[in-house]
Amino acid sequence: MTIGALAKAGVVGVETIRFYQRKGLIGTPTREGGVRRYGSEDLRRLRFVRQGQTAGFTLAEIGELLELDAGGDRARTRARELAILRMRALDQRIAELRLARAALEKLARECSASDAGPCPILASFNV
């Protein structure tokens, strides 16, 4: 597949692919004819990058994980470490978001049009 097809399959822009290549997250196949052809492994990596991002990994960390994927025992330990650290961060973040959601719900309730009372935006976040 061409870079355009890869981009489409990964639901990103062509320029984003090139950006990931510059970061070393996706390889740069040799040209076949005048054009570089990408395979399913590239798409797999691309998808992993996007999934990793939603997990909150930085591109640098994702790059490390991609390298570790091929690795041996040392890689295994490090990958596990990264995963556990991120899991803890996610747990904390999820808790934060739950609290934020509750505050927003309060805000929306108190600012409903039917309610004639005050609409205390700051107070909704108990600040």
Add this chain to the structure above:
Amino acid sequence: MTIGALAKAGVVGVETIRFYQRKGLIGTPTREGGVRRYGSEDLRRLRFVRQGQTAGFTLAEIGELLELDAGGDRARTRARELAILRMRALDQRIAELRLARAALEKLARECSASDAGPCPILASFNV
């Protein structure tokens, strides 16, 4: 309180306060003597900014909310709208993070040192 005390109370750097001032999120009191003195209202706004950020609002949106806080009926409607939109985004984000967490848990499990099997980093995210 001085800007340094405000920063400390808000657990941010002095430069961050100044940055927020430039963005209009926090006021710039007139000088008393040679120095600007901040009050509890400033701290309240500062705390709201940080809370808003954890809720995923951009600084621009937070600025709008701060302006709306003083407003009338039109403000109420808009504030409610922003809150509901953000709530939906949060629900989606929380769901994503839950999935990501599950993937990480799988990754950590499969890459445990005691396990002699493969440590399929990419596969943990089913990419």
Add this chain to the structure above:
DNA sequence: CTTGACTCCGTACCATGGTACGGAACCTAT
């Protein structure tokens, strides 16, 4: 009344994660 810390302010710089530009080469369908 000096010394050291803090403040003020403008401006510059930074990291992250992209997005855009533009000219040359190439590929495909008509």
Add this chain to the structure above:
DNA sequence: ATAGGTTCCGTACCATGGTACGGAGTCAAG
């Protein structure tokens, strides 16, 4: 074989949310 769309690549630019610098002024304690 030629036009229109892609690709290639280097380089520039962008938004967001800060962080740092540097010189002049100010304040507080000894």
